Amino acid sequence: MDLSGSYVPREYLSLKINYCRQQLSVLPVVKLQRKNKEDDSILRVCVGAHKYSTNSDDGRKYLSLMHQRESVEQELQLYRAIWSCYFKGEPSSDCVPITANRTIWVDTNKPVFLNKTYFDSLKNDANTKYPKPKIYKFNGIFYRSAAEREIAVFYTEMGIPFKYEPEVMIKGLVRPIYPDFVAYFKEIDNCKFHEHFGMSDYADYLKSGKIKFSNFADAGLLQDLDLLFTHSNDDSLFDPRHLCAKLNSAIYGTICLCKTDIQSIKPFQADAG
Structure with a gap:
């Protein structure tokens, strides 16, 4: 980190x-x-x-x-x-560690908590459907663009565990999907889905964003809370400060939402392992 x-x-x-x-x-x-x-x-x-x-x-x-x-x-x-x-003064007491208890519907039976157990179940770099260029490499993984590689570097430097293009099953689909990133935040025991669109000047490309949003919404994910979208042009660099601001908003929004349910707050258990 x-x-x-x-x-x-x-x-x-x-x-x-x-x-x-x-x-x-x-x-x-x-x-x-x-x-x-x-x-x-x-x-x-x-x-x-x-x-x-x-x-x-x-x-x-x-x-x-x-x-x-x-x-x-x-x-x-x-x-x-x-x-x-x-900054000045003391850190905000409103930003308290909680158990978020956010969920995703993987089938029609019951939702699955987006917690560490779910994160650990995801296989990293699982999408073999489309070949990747061999020029955007970081920590042994090839990414599909320079922007995705920068995002991976950002998550790593921030000490945020993530899975790149993991296989995810969601309600309403018979085949898995492969979100660009799924990041895990231990402070709230919660995963965030992150899709990056690297060709924001192309209308046909952006239509795929509408489909992805619809699929995630059907699975119970809320935009800007459980699901983040970032954009860049294929000929421009991606500024990770934009992602950091989005993550901040999503995490703080999760805290504000879950603090209304006192049952979602669990005491911290020290890990002796």
């Missing part, structure tokens, strides 16, 4: 800071203590008044949590530094 020089909107940065603070509030403070015994140096894992061997199950568990806490503290330090450069 490299946010140096990147444009991070106020609300999204507030969410990241508040998410880190939430994690730190439940992660235990773990320290390593060195104890000499017969001239051999032995480390003990200390949690409050309790001490564990580094080779014990509890010791390994708390070591993992110690490293997790260190990572979160480093993230928070970075986000606070960016905040201090661009």
Whole structure:
């Protein structure tokens, strides 16, 4: 993750800071203590008044949590530094980490939550229907345009996990579709679909956007909340700040929508793995 020089909107940065603070509030403070015994140096894992061997199950568990806490503290330090450069006061308390509970209809039986389980089920770079040029490569994947490659770089630098052209089944279609990107946001446990149109000057090309929008709408996705569209001309560079602003709006809109349902808010559970 490299946010140096990147444009991070106020609300999204507030969410990241508040998410880190939430994690730190439940992660235990773990320290390593060195104890000499017969001239051999032995480390003990200390949690409050309790001490564990580094080779014990509890010791390994708390070591993992110690490293997790260190990572979160480093993230928070970075986000606070960016905040201090661009904004005044404290981050917004409205941008709180929640469980979004947004869904997609994959068939007529019941909706599926757009959460980490759904994201992990998607296969990355699954579209083999059309060949791709071999000139837009990033992190081992070939993209269909320079703009798509820039979007992939943006997501990577922002530390946002994403799948490129994953296979997605949705209600009303007998064949899978392949959205350009599906990004996952851990702060709200939610996926966002992202379609990029790179030939905005061509009417026939834009008609495909109408079809895609209709398909996604039939599956229960809301434009600018669950589904994002970006555009560029085939002879112009794509400015990722435009996408960042759209993501900020979609994430903040999701928070505002879901905060009306207090049942959607779940306490954070520390991951010992």
